[in-house]
Amino acid sequence: QIYLLVFFVDQLSVRKYENWFNSILVTRSYRHLKAVFAEYKVTAGEDIEKSIKTEMTGELELGFLSIVKKIKNTATYFAEELYRSMKGLGTDDDQLIRVIVWRSELDLVEIKGAFSSLYGKGLDEYIKEDTSGDFKQLLLAIVQ
Numbered sequence: 723q724i725y726l727l728v729f730f731v732d733q734l735s736v737r738k739y740e741n742w743f744n745s746i747l748v749t750r751s752y753r754h755l756k757a758v759f760a761e762y763k764v765t766a767g768e769d770i771e772k773s774i775k776t777e778m779t780g781e782l783e784l785g786f787l788s789i790v791k792k793i794k795n796t797a798t799y800f801a802e803e804l805y806r807s808m809k810g811l812g813t814d815d816d817q818l819i820r821v822i823v824w825r826s827e828l829d830l831v832e833i834k835g836a837f838s839s840l841y842g843k844g845l846d847e848y849i850k851e852d853t854s855g856d857f858k859q860l861l862l863a864i865v866q
Contacts, residue, residue: 748789803821804818807821823864
């Protein structure tokens with residue numbers, strides 16, 4: 723099945739087979755999909771993300787790219803989500819809470835490491851700078 727997906731994505735349009743492509747991405751295990759992505763890179767000579775960017779646009783492209791990023795490296799994916807929730811003016815409190823609480827007992831330690839590697843500062847430092855009051859204290863208690 724790995725070769726079948728690679729063939730369709732490599733030889734034919736991802737957009738033409740987006741329903742089939744979607745069903746593969748959402749029904750296969752992470753391990754299987756990581757193998758598919760690795761084989762795709764060997765066969766197609768490029769990452770699957772590049773093909774998705776070439777063949778898709780809009781919300782569909784963003785959705786597929788998010789799925790692929792999360793499968794390839796969950797910690798990096800969530801570190802990027804946390805950064806996006808705090809960058810610029812204002813904070814996306816809902817997203818910040820959602821990711822920190824959801825991942826707190828799963829892989830928050832790995833996410834914090836990825837965050838520091840990507841952005842040069844710790845997640846707790848960003849939280850201190852971007853939030854205030856009881857909300858800040860609560861988030862810091864979970865993160866630390």
